[in-house]
Every structure is written in structure tokens, then in C-alpha cells.
Amino acid sequence: MVRGKTQLKRIDNTTSRQVTFSKRRSGLLKKAFELSVLCDAEVALIIFSATGKLYEFSSSSTNKTIERYQRNAKNHRIGHKAVEGNMQLRTQHFQKDASAMTKKIKLLEDHKRNLLGDDLESCSIDELEKIEDQLAQSLTDIKARKNQLLRQKIEKLKEEVEILAKENAELKKIEVQPLPPSVIRPEVHRRRISDVETELFIGPP
Structure with missing residues (x-):
């Protein structure tokens, strides 16, 4: 038979409460003693019963x-x-x-x-003048950056033009080589070879 879980609440019956206190007090004192011995721990336990009676345990003092x-x-x-x-x-x-x-x-x-x-x-006049100076400086910086980017783009385009010009010059240097007659009219070449072989043949037919 499985033992049910004890509900944690005050025990109304005085006798049952005293018996439970006695049992659990003994178990608690025993656990405190075992903890002090097994783990070399300093343990002090103080218990007062409902009637004010003192129970205590200490591993030292x-x-x-x-x-x-x-x-x-x-x-x-x-x-x-x-x-x-x-x-x-x-x-x-x-x-x-x-x-x-x-x-x-x-x-x-x-x-x-x-x-x-x-x-x-x-804004005061001084503040407006400062803002105006800052805007003028910002505009100068923007123009300088824009000109720098344009110069870089122009230089890049010049390099591309030079590369294309070199490639064009190389293409102009290439000459078309004429093809040999055997390639142009291969049937004529084969016919001439056949005629020579016929003329040089010696022997009975």
C-alpha cells in the first residue's frame, strides 16, 4: 500500500500533535548530528515545544x-x-x-x-553668422569632394580609352593570309594527281 503525502497543516488532535512532534524532533536532532559528523560542519539546533520546553543540539557550543x-x-x-x-x-x-x-x-x-x-x-546675430560660416565651409568641402570624384572618373575613362586604342591597333596589324589552292579547289588537285599516275603506269592493262 502506497503511503499518502502528509498535508502540512496544524494537527488539531493534541495527542497526535505531541506524538508527531516527538518523532520529528528526534529525527531532526539525529539529522543535525549526522550532518556535523559526516561533513565536519558546525551545527547548532534549538527547538521550543508548544509548551515552551527547550530541546537543543550543538556540535561544539x-x-x-x-x-x-x-x-x-x-x-x-x-x-x-x-x-x-x-x-x-x-x-x-x-x-x-x-x-x-x-x-x-x-x-x-x-x-x-x-x-x-x-x-x-x-538665434542671435552671432549665432546666425556662425551658422552661415559653417554652411559656407560645408559647401566648400562638398565642392572639393565632388571635383575629386570627377577627376577620378575622368582618369578612369582615359585609361579605358587607352586600352581600347591599343586593342584597335593590334587588330589593324593582323593580315589576312591567302589559302592554298588545294584548300580552295581540292577536286582539281585530286584530278591532277590521278592524271600523273595514269601517265606513269607501265604494264599490261
């Missing part, structure tokens, strides 16, 4: 184990606070960087609109 736990818990809290403080500083640093980046992007977008001729009403 309960008080020393509790003191060790308190020290480690304190160090953990200090370390956790240090990590939180560091995270807060990093978060503040990132927020400042993000704010500065947002302002920079906004300035660039405003400047871009100004270069395109938009939102010029709020």
Missing part, C-alpha cells in the same frame, strides 16, 4: 555558534550596505551621464534644425 552567526550576519549587513552604497553612487553617476548626453543630443538636434533653416527666430 550553542552560545559560540550563535555568536559566530551574529558576527557573520553583522558583516553581511555591512557588506550589503556597502554594495548598496556603491550601487547608489554608480546609479547617480549614470544618471548624470544620461542627463549630460540628453542635453548634448538636444543641442545637436537644435543645431541641425538651424543648419536646415528651421527655428532661426531664437
Whole structure:
């Protein structure tokens, strides 16, 4: 018969609850002892029953184990606070960087609109002169780049013209060679050979 899974809830019957507490307490104390022996672990177990009775187990000393736990818990809290403080500083640093980046992007977008001729009403004379100078410099750079590309294209076309001229000259040098008579009229050549053989034949027919 398969044993059913025990439902975890408070046992209403007082006797059954006391029996279950006694059995499971013994098992828990035994497991704590086995863990301390098998794994060389420092184990301290404290149990209070429903009536307030104390049951405890310690592999060394309960008080020393509790003191060790308190020290480690304190160090953990200090370390956790240090990590939180560091995270807060990093978060503040990132927020400042993000704010500065947002302002920079906004300035660039405003400047871009100004270069395109938009939102010029709020610009001063000095700002308009700077924009005008930038546009003039940009136009100069664009023309220089355009001329460079045109020169490169012209040089490439000149090279192609030279290659085609050389190929044309080579084609003009080729002379058409006349074909031999045997190729032109092969039947005449064969007939002449047959006549010679007939004339030179000696002997009875």
C-alpha cells in the first residue's frame, strides 16, 4: 500500500500533535548530528515545544555558534550596505551621464534644425553668422569632394580609352593570309594527281 503525502497543516488532535512532534524532533536532532559528523560542519539546533520546553543540539557550543552567526550576519549587513552604497553612487553617476548626453543630443538636434533653416527666430546675430560660416565651409568641402570624384572618373575613362586604342591597333596589324589552292579547289588537285599516275603506269592493262 502506497503511503499518502502528509498535508502540512496544524494537527488539531493534541495527542497526535505531541506524538508527531516527538518523532520529528528526534529525527531532526539525529539529522543535525549526522550532518556535523559526516561533513565536519558546525551545527547548532534549538527547538521550543508548544509548551515552551527547550530541546537543543550543538556540535561544539550553542552560545559560540550563535555568536559566530551574529558576527557573520553583522558583516553581511555591512557588506550589503556597502554594495548598496556603491550601487547608489554608480546609479547617480549614470544618471548624470544620461542627463549630460540628453542635453548634448538636444543641442545637436537644435543645431541641425538651424543648419536646415528651421527655428532661426531664437538665434542671435552671432549665432546666425556662425551658422552661415559653417554652411559656407560645408559647401566648400562638398565642392572639393565632388571635383575629386570627377577627376577620378575622368582618369578612369582615359585609361579605358587607352586600352581600347591599343586593342584597335593590334587588330589593324593582323593580315589576312591567302589559302592554298588545294584548300580552295581540292577536286582539281585530286584530278591532277590521278592524271600523273595514269601517265606513269607501265604494264599490261
